[in-house]
Amino acid sequence: MNMARQTNNRRALGDIGNLVGALSTRCTVSKGRVLAAAAGENNIVAVKNFVQVDRPVTRSFGATLAKEGLLTQAPAQEFEEHMKWGAKQRRTRERNHVKTNVENSVVPLADKVLESVPSPHEVIGWSRAALLKNDTESMIIDLTEEDEDDDECCEMETEEAESQMPNIDEADMDNPLAVTDYVEDIYSFYHEREIISCVPPGYMSLQSDINEKMRAILVDWLIEVHLKFGLMHETLFLAINLFDRYLSSQSVVRKSLQLVGVTSMLLASKYEEIYAPIVEDFVLVSDNAYRKSDILQMEKSILNTLQFNITVPTPYVFMKRFLKAAGSEKDLETVSLFLMELCQVEYIMLKYPPSMLAAAAVYTGVCILRRAPSWSRTMECHTTYTEEQLIECAKLMTGFHQNAGKGKLTSVHKKYSSPKFSCAARLEPAHFIGENYL
Structure with a gap:
């Protein structure tokens, strides 16, 4: 029973050579207890049940050696010679490995490898120091203490940053x-993928029969149609996106421009709505x-041109998330949507x-409602x-807000002047936007 208990103990960490810079030895395994103690001033190392063999000592092989009395005590001198032999074998393996794998730079790489290998005296001293430690876990703590301190500091900083950021x-x-x-x-x-939903800002230069003003008239009309049918916000922004992406790839004559618009609205309705309007x-x-x-034929043309890529992030998709981060207030949502639809016309x-x-x-809406802070972390x-x-884009939105009720394109202004949309168009424009950045 005593022998069984002894064979379950592991050797000191220094014997197995698993640390950086440590040298492996021959297949030497001690199935017995390895005891280390300082005896007097000379610090005599006592190593019990140490056996040097040329094959791994398994449980059955160790039991056989113990039964036959072959597990004998090894003196300190024999232990030192054994560690010297292990260091020599390690250096030989390193040198051969370098010659085999790095033929073009054998000499400099081999020198670097050998410089990192400690001498036999250093190995023996390190092994003795390891044996003199009664608690092998203290060695692990000493080697990793600095790294653990750094990890703890990083974790504390991360937790502190996360604690300051509210979870929306x-x-x-x-x-x-x-x-x-x-x-x-x-x-x-x-x-990452929003670039797919963007169109070249100068694509109208490729069109020969239509221009920017015609596009603005059509988008203003689509907003009125969208309101008449009572469709979702997602449908409007997706329809304008499909419309612009098609015009950036195909040349369209003036008489077919409205056809492209209504067909884009039809496709967006099929994609977003539960009960979409029929053709x-x-x-x-x-x-x-x-x-x-004509509408069905244009539907095929748009889908083939866009390669059926309809699932794209529109401005409204981002706005829902940003409004949630800002507090999800109804007034802010209505004002932000009003400004966004004004931008669709331009x-x-x-x-x-x-x-x-x-x-x-959202930023311009916060400034219109005079909320503080205007832009939080x-x-x-x-x-x-x-x-x-955001200042440059917000200034343009403020200009659109000031001129929303003027001219012929007033569908957005009329829509958001009703109580249904909290009369957002009647709010005073945010003249103070970016005054610190002028």
Whole structure:
């Protein structure tokens, strides 16, 4: 029983050579207890049950040696010679490995390897020091103490930063539709893929029969049609996106421009709505200017041109997330949507990516409502934009707000002047935007 208990103990960490810079020895395994003690001033090392063999000592082989009395005590001198032999074998293996794998740089690489290998005296001293430690775990703690301290400091800084940042999804943790476990990854993917939904800001130069003003008239009309049908916000922004992406790839004559618009609205309705308007509804709303077959033929043309790539992040997709980070207040949501739809009419706003349009609309809405702070660290984290980056776009939105009720294109202003949309268009424009950055 005593022998069984002794054979279950492991050797000191120094014997197995698993530390950086340590040298492995021959297949020497001690199945007995290795005891180390300091005896008097000479620090005599006592090594019990140490046997040097040329094969691994398994449990059955160790039991056989113990039964036959072959496990004898080894003096300190024999132990030193054994460690010298192990160091020599290690250096030989390192040298051969370098010659085999690095033929073009044998000499310098071999020198670097040999310089990192300690001498036999250093190995013996290290092994003795390891044997003199009663608790092998203390060696591990000594070797990793500095790294653990650094890790603890990093963890403390990370926890402190996370504690200061409010969790905007905390209220929806129990709502499976909010997918709080994946929402951050989803919007990170949107930021990476939003370039697909963008169009060249100068694509109108490729069109020979239409221009920017015609586009503005059509978009203003589509917003009125969208309101008449009572469609979702996602449908409007997706329809304008499909419309612009098609015009950037195909040359369209003036008489077919409205056909492209109503067909884009039809496709967006099929994608977003539960009960989408039928084709006859769009024939009627276009005053029978086009037949049902014309709309269906244009539908095929748009899908083939866009390669059926309809799933793209629009400005409204980003706005929903940014509004949640800002507090999800109804007034702010309405004002931000008003500013966003004003931007859809303006061809110049195509130069901004969807996420920046959404962030600038929310920022401008915060300034219109005179909320403080105008741009918090939470908003900067979720939008990935600083206040300085949004100033230029926000100033353009303010200009559109000031001129919204003027001219012929007033569909957005009329829409958001009604009580249904909290009369957002009647609010005073944010003249103070960016006054510190002028």
